[in-house]
Amino acid sequence: MDDVDVTLGPGSPSDLAAAISRSARAADGFGLDIDATLAWVRAVGPDVASASHSAGWESLAAAAAVDVAGARMLEPHVDALQILAQAARADAVSTDAVPGEDATWGVFAAEGRGVSVRAREHEGRWVLSGTKPWCSLASHLSHALVTAWTAPDERRLFAVDLRAPGVHPHTGPWVSRGLAQVVSAPVDFDDAAAAPVGNDGWYLRRPGFAWGGIGVAAVWWGASLPLTEALARAAAREGADQLAAAYAGEADAASWAARAVLTDAAGRAGRGVDAPAVLAHRVRATVAETADRIASLAEQALGPAPLTTDEPFARRIADLRIYLRQHHGRRDLAGLGRKLVAS
Structure with missing residues (x-):
């Protein structure tokens, strides 16, 4: 990756994630021009949808690191392609x-x-x-x-x-x-x-429902990565104080924890788990809290200047905060608690 590391497995990011990052950066109006971005989504979507969990989630994170709205357009398209493929394998969809x-x-x-x-x-x-x-x-x-x-x-x-x-x-x-x-x-x-x-209830009961939810979490994490990098750059500036280093360190530790959670989830999804919904709830709760904390740290550490004069930074903060509302906070945590009790 040119700017951020979206690796969820050993070694370097997948070839697919690297290609997604390059093509998103090269696309005119990526994330802002809807028609142009949807044309890009149509072109790359099948590759992301057919990738392994690790490579697919890395690719979603890579797109979000370039532009949150661009990834927001890619994620449901990929989810739909995966749903249709799952239905076809189950002979549950007509041509x-x-x-x-x-x-x-x-x-x-x-x-x-x-x-x-x-x-x-x-x-x-x-x-x-x-x-x-x-x-x-x-x-x-x-x-x-x-x-x-x-x-x-x-x-x-x-x-x-x-x-x-x-x-x-x-x-x-x-x-x-x-x-x-x-x-x-x-x-x-x-x-x-x-x-x-599919039949009644199939959409919600299939394991792929959980994997789609984790894909959204991968986007949240990818969207937060440039904010973590911005804090690291601020801490590296001449004259930066210990507080700047502390902000950068806290963001890095939080981001690393989210990365570890997504990496573990990719491994478990590949092997198969007995309770995919519980895993998805755990991952989404962890990553949502992490991304929200990193956004807050960036706002606190960098002050009002980038929020008022740096359009990409201000848009990233605003886009990420709206996207994070797909996690419903305490209500989703209550859902996790109920699933734990039931199991």
């Missing part, structure tokens, strides 16, 4: 659910108060109706995997052409200062055609 290589994918699985999407069979085909919240880039993507309720207590995953009749993406509200260009707004479905991917 009409998988478009050509020109597709760009989102995964819309969030639920919100007062809104929901229902799936029903109508004249021999499945259709979706209702409103799905938090659908990132729905106005720009070609396809999405969408969860919908098929019964009061069962959800199923469906592949949807976002440009087909009956699909109506909202353009807002989205006033976020972080990830400002990655609009996450509702989508209305009005008897929109959908192709089932």
